Amino acid sequence: MPAQDLARHIREHVTNEEVLMRTGSRKLAYTVTECSFLLTGHILRLPSHRPSKVAVSWTPDDGKRRGCPKKTWRRTFQEDLTRANISWEEAEHTAMDRPLWRQAAAQCPTGTGGNMSK
Numbered sequence: 001m002p003a004q005d006l007a008r009h010i011r012e013h014v015t016n017e018e019v020l021m022r023t024g025s026r027k028l029a030y031t032v033t034e035c036s037f038l039l040t041g042h043i044l045r046l047p048s049h050r051p052s053k054v055a056v057s058w059t060p061d062d063g064k065r066r067g068c069p070k071k072t073w074r075r076t077f078q079e080d081l082t083r084a085n086i087s088w089e090e091a092e093h094t095a096m097d098r099p100l101w102r103q104a105a106a107q108c109p110t111g112t113g114g115n116m117s118k
Contacts, residue, residue: 033080033108034105034106034108036076036077036080037080037101037104037105037108038101038102038105040056040077040091040095041095041098041101041102041105043056044056044091044092044095044096045095045096045098056074080108083108084104084107084108086104
């Protein structure tokens with residue numbers, strides 16, 4: 001869609017929601033969360049000896065050290081699962097059925113990662 005169609009006049013104020021509606025797009029947060037769900041489904045389907053599968057389920061014994069981020073990818077994903085009313089065990093079971101997991105990823109709520117807004 002050409003930029004001329006989005007704003008007729010330079011002084012015309014067009015909100016982000018209006019631009020998304022006119023272009024048929026969706027918020028970036030939805031796309032990021034859906035991709036995160038799809039990646040996690042891939043990791044959960046891996047055999048248990050694979051390093052990425054081990055890393056997802058591993059919890060450090062000594063806790064968070066100074067300088068490490070407070071919010072990890074796993075915690076962010078667990079928050080997304082909680083928002084979607086899915087437990088970690090249900091996610092591991094559902095991820096084995098790819099069509100069902102893709103459907104869950106498409107219907108997942110908006111992401112929380114970092115500074116993303118709802």
